[in-house]
Amino acid sequence: MSRSHSVSSAVAVSAPRRPPPVRETGAIAWLRSNFFNNIHNTILTLLAAWALLVTIPGFISWAFTEAIWLTDDPKVCRTAAGACWAVIAEKHRVMLFGTFPFDEHWRGVLVIAIVIGMAIVSAFKRFWSYWLFVAWLGAMAVILVLQLGGVFGLKETGTFEWGGLPLTLIIFVGTVVGGLPMAVLLALGRRSNLPVIKSLCIGMIEITRGVPLITVLFMASLMFPLFLPEGITIDKVLRAQVGMILFFGAYAAEVVRGGLQAIPRGQYEAADAAGLTYWKKTTKIILPQALRIVIPALMNDIIRAFKNTTFVSIIGLFDVLGATATALEDPLWVLYAPEAYMFIFVLYFCFCFSMSKYSEHVENDLAKGRNF
Amino acid sequence: MNETKPESRDLAAETDTDVIIEFRHVHKWFDDFHVLRDINMIVGRGEKVVVCGPSGSGKSTMIRCINRLEEQHEGDIIVDGIELTDDMRKIEEVRRGVGMVFQSFNLFPHLSVVENLTMAPVYVHGTPEDEAESRALELLERVKIPEQAWKFPGQLSGGQQQRVAIARALMLQPKVMLFDEPTSALDPEMISEVLDVMVELAEAGMTMIVVTHEMGFARKVADLMVFMDEGEIVEAAPPDIFFENPESDRTKLFLNQILTH
Numbered sequence: 001m002s003r004s005h006s007v008s009s010a011v012a013v014s015a016p017r018r019p020p021p022v023r024e025t026g027a028i029a030w031l032r033s034n035f036f037n038n039i040h041n042t043i044l045t046l047l048a049a050w051a052l053l054v055t056i057p058g059f060i061s062w063a064f065t066e067a068i069w070l071t072d073d074p075k076v077c078r079t080a081a082g083a084c085w086a087v088i089a090e091k092h093r094v095m096l097f098g099t100f101p102f103d104e105h106w107r108g109v110l111v112i113a114i115v116i117g118m119a120i121v122s123a124f125k126r127f128w129s130y131w132l133f134v135a136w137l138g139a140m141a142v143i144l145v146l147q148l149g150g151v152f153g154l155k156e157t158g159t160f161e162w163g164g165l166p167l168t169l170i171i172f173v174g175t176v177v178g179g180l181p182m183a184v185l186l187a188l189g190r191r192s193n194l195p196v197i198k199s200l201c202i203g204m205i206e207i208t209r210g211v212p213l214i215t216v217l218f219m220a221s222l223m224f225p226l227f228l229p230e231g232i233t234i235d236k237v238l239r240a241q242v243g244m245i246l247f248f249g250a251y252a253a254e255v256v257r258g259g260l261q262a263i264p265r266g267q268y269e270a271a272d273a274a275g276l277t278y279w280k281k282t283t284k285i286i287l288p289q290a291l292r293i294v295i296p297a298l299m300n301d302i303i304r305a306f307k308n309t310t311f312v313s314i315i316g317l318f319d320v321l322g323a324t325a326t327a328l329e330d331p332l333w334v335l336y337a338p339e340a341y342m343f344i345f346v347l348y349f350c351f352c353f354s355m356s357k358y359s360e361h362v363e364n365d366l367a368k369g370r371n372f
Numbered sequence: 373m374n375e376t377k378p379e380s381r382d383l384a385a386e387t388d389t390d391v392i393i394e395f396r397h398v399h400k401w402f403d404d405f406h407v408l409r410d411i412n413m414i415v416g417r418g419e420k421v422v423v424c425g426p427s428g429s430g431k432s433t434m435i436r437c438i439n440r441l442e443e444q445h446e447g448d449i450i451v452d453g454i455e456l457t458d459d460m461r462k463i464e465e466v467r468r469g470v471g472m473v474f475q476s477f478n479l480f481p482h483l484s485v486v487e488n489l490t491m492a493p494v495y496v497h498g499t500p501e502d503e504a505e506s507r508a509l510e511l512l513e514r515v516k517i518p519e520q521a522w523k524f525p526g527q528l529s530g531g532q533q534q535r536v537a538i539a540r541a542l543m544l545q546p547k548v549m550l551f552d553e554p555t556s557a558l559d560p561e562m563i564s565e566v567l568d569v570m571v572e573l574a575e576a577g578m579t580m581i582v583v584t585h586e587m588g589f590a591r592k593v594a595d596l597m598v599f600m601d602e603g604e605i606v607e608a609a610p611p612d613i614f615f616e617n618p619e620s621d622r623t624k625l626f627l628n629q630i631l632t633h
Contacts, residue, residue, distance in 0.1 A: 266478035269441050274492035275467035275544065284491065288482050 074332045087336035088343045091327040095340065098163015098323035104155055107146045111166040114139050114146075115173055123358055125365060136177055143170060159237040163318035165347075171241055171309045171319070176302055178245040183252035184291075188282065190257055201253075208250035213311050216243045221315040240312050248305045255297045259290030292366055299359035303352050320344065392417045392548060392579055393438060398447035400433060407433050408444065409603040415548075420580045422590040422611075425600035426626060431583045434600070435550045438581070439463075439470045452547055468496060471541030475553040477533045479525035479540070485512070486521050489540050496544065504543070511539040515569050531562030535569055542573075549573065551582040585630055591615065599623045 035045040066082025070089055077084035088095070097108045118139050121127055147166065150156035162170075189201030208216065220243035221236060228234065263286055271281040291298070313322030324344050328337045393415040400408040407430045415421050423431045436442040437449055440456055440463045449456045451466045480488050489508035493499040499507075512518045515535040517528075525533055534554055541549060551570065555563045567589050574580055574593040584590065590597060590611060597614035599607040599622075607614065607623045618624050 264476075264478075266474060266476050267480065270472075270474065270478035270480070272441060273439055273467060273470070273472040274540070275464050275496045276492065277464070277495075280495045284495065285480055289480075292482065 074336075077336060083339050083342075084336040085339055087333050087339050090333060091324075091330070091340060094164075094327035095320065095324045095344070096164045098167065098318035098320075098326070099161050100163055100166070101155065101157060101161065104149070104157060107149070107154070107157075108164065108166040111143050111146050112169060114143055115169045123361075125362075133177075136173070140173065140177065143173075159235050162237060164323045165320045167237075167312075167317060168306075168309045168319040168321075171237075171244055171312060172306050174241045175244040175248045175305045175309075178241075179248035179252055179305070180298075182245065182249035183256050184287065186249060186253035187256035187260055190253065191260060205250045205253050208246050209254070213244075213247050213308055214314060216247050217311055217315050219243065236315070237317060240315060240317060244305070244308065244312075247308070248301065251304075252298060252301050255294050255301060256290065258297070259292075259294035260286065262293050263289055295359060295363055295366070299355060303355050306351060306355070307348065320347070390416050392452050393581070394448075394450045395434075395437075396448040396450075398434075398437065398444045398449060400430075400437070400442065400444050400446075407603050408437075411447070411605060413598065413605065413608070415579065415581060416595070417547075418577050418579055419595040420574050420582065420593045421596045421598060422594040423581065423583045423598045423600060424585060424587075424590070424626070424630075425606075428602075429600040430603040431600045432552050435552060435581050435583055438548070438550055439467050439472055441472075468544055469547045470550060471544065471546035471548070472550045473534070473537050473541055473552065473554045475556050477525070477530070477537045477557070479533055479536055481525050484522055484524055485517075485528070485536050488525065488536060489543050492540070493543050508539070508543065511542055512536075514542075514572075515539045516565075529562060530558045531565045534558065534562075534566045538566075538569055538573070548579045548581065551580065551584065553583050553585075555584065555586055587615070587631065599626065601626070 036042045062082045064082075066080060068077050068080045068082065068084050068086050071077065071086045072090060074084075074086075077086060093102065093105060097105045100108055118136060121135075122132060143166075145151060145154070147162060147170065148157065148159070186201050186205055189197045190205065192198045192201070217240060220239040224239060225233065267285055267289070268281065271285045276285070309319050310321045312319050313325070318326060321344060324340055328334055328340055333340075391414055393413070395411045395413040398408055398411040399406070409430075411434055413421075413434075423435065425431050433442050437444050437456075438451060443456075443458075452469055454462050454466050456463065456466060479485075480491065483491065486505060486508050489511065490499075490501060490504035493504040493507070494501055509518060509521060512521050515538055517532050517535055520528055520532055520536070525536065528536065538549075538554075554570070555566050558566060563586070567586060570580070570582070570589065571593060580593075582589075582594075594611045597607075597609055597611050598605055599614070599618075599620070601622050607618060607620045609618070614623070615627065618627065
């Protein structure tokens with residue numbers, strides 16, 4: 001093992017810097033690398049192309065070329081080979097607004113506009129502050145006035161008359177605005193050192209997570225009134241809303257807790273060493289980082305909360321899906337339920353897909369310049 | 373061990389105003405593991421104490437007791453006249469007077485460098501933001517990275533991050549600075565830029581307790597070297613005696629190990 005027998009060697013050079021070698025580009029190269037890069041993928045590509053060729057023409061002729069777009073006579077549809085989109089035009093008022101008085105539907109339109117407008121405003125990071133939360137509370141107050149009526153010369157409309165898309169949006173916004181703070185408090189409570197708070201939060205989360213949403217809604221709508229003293233009733237929509245908030249809060253709390261656990265101990269220690277109080281440490285150091293980590297998972301829960309609003313039809317509230325089902329009870333139009341549900345499908349997809357796209361955008365935005 | 377008790381009391385009584393930190397018979401356990409065994413130590417105002425010892429010897433735990441990141445199970449710790457107990461107000465008061473620098477920097481990654489610095493004065497002392505900001509820029513000048521003020525921690529090198537951490541700890545104008553292995557996570561070429569800042573701080577008269585294996589630094593600034601092993605203070609001596617003529621065999625063995633290579 002003498003050093004003179006060593007075989008290791010290296011060559012010292014002075015090589016100039018240069019750009020990386022050019023790779024193959026263009027449409028054909030792209031197709032080859034994405035669709036035909038080996039025998040299996042080529043077979044799959046051909047199979048998929050065949051399946052599309054078989055199905056797409058049929059769908060196009062049903063949905064577009066043979067379809068009836070507008071008519072108030074269902075008999076016209078019966079003779080057509082394609083879809084009967086006329087059902088949407090005919091029934092859209094009931095589908096979108098349920099049992100809300102016909103002449104007051106403009107109030108429902110305003111509610112929808114406010115919610116969508118606020119959602120768009122909230123999408124811009126420069127508006128993110130506590131004021132945005134206050135603005136949402138204000139918007140909810142306006143929405144309540146519009147829906148309840150009875151003031152400013154608006155016709156009084158009880159919650160039993162609410163329905164359709166406004167009801168869906170109200171329950172959804174109420175669930176998220178009420179559920180997120182609750183989720184954060186539950187998650188913090190679950191990690192608390194105080195045994196009473198800790199066990200209360202664990203109990204709350206585990207019990208709510210341990211039962212299906214339908215059970216929570218049935219509890220809220222059927223069992224809860226039995227426990228109330230005589231003469232006191234709590235509004236049905238409110239009870240459903242509280243049930244939805246509890247359910248969303250319990251799930252989102254576990255998501256937030258995951259984020260809290262991902263924050264290294266050193267962050268807590270650095271905040272402690274600087275003399276920050278518990279609440280300053282939590283709100284300025286820990287939560288901003290924890291919530292950023294859980295945005296994708298939280299958005300998942302929020303999208304699920306939007307779809308979960310359809311469950312309220314089980315306890316007799318007419319959300320947009322329930323209202324559509326009611327609208328289709330008309331025997332003249334009942335044949336065209338698929339077309340009506342297709343419309344609802346597109347409606348839900350638009351809402352959920354924009355939320356999903358938005359969360360993706362927020363993630364990318366927050367990741368900029370801060371590699372952690 | 374009992375005969376040290378009257379001695380440390382007397383020392384404290386004689387030079388009361390010059391003492392800033394005192395440990396009296398401090399014990400601590402991690403579950404069944406006796407991690408601190410009868411720690412007695414006095415740190416004089418303006419003096420620099422360097423603590424060394426093998427890993428697991430309890431040196432980090434000891435200095436973390438000073439700002440109550442760890443709590444002792446027996447014995448007393450007095451920081452600038454305040455005795456550390458469960459009383460949260462006293463703990464917060466002590467923490468306001470003690471700055472700490474960690475091995476892993478622990479900067480707040482979601483805040484810019486300046487915001488990292490202004491966080492404590494703004495939220496602990498209620499300092500107006502513009503005042504805190506100008507002080508932050510001054511301190512960044514002092515640790516020689518004024519040009520990094522508006523970046524985020526993730527964009528800085530380890531050495532720069534640690535200097536930001538030192539500046540952050542200085543924002544509350546602490547009476548004592550604790551350094552918990554400040555250069556152990558750094559690449560070799562960045563160690564000296566951090567040590568330079570620490571030497572400067574020492575020369576400016578700051579009271580410092582430094583856990584480190586940088587023996588060159590220790591020789592240069594330490595008033596007292598403390599060697600810990602298995603939870604005990606094995607040897608405490610001024611650096612010239614400690615390095616040239618240590619008493620204990622364990623110290624000799626340790627010095628031998630870290631000074632070879």
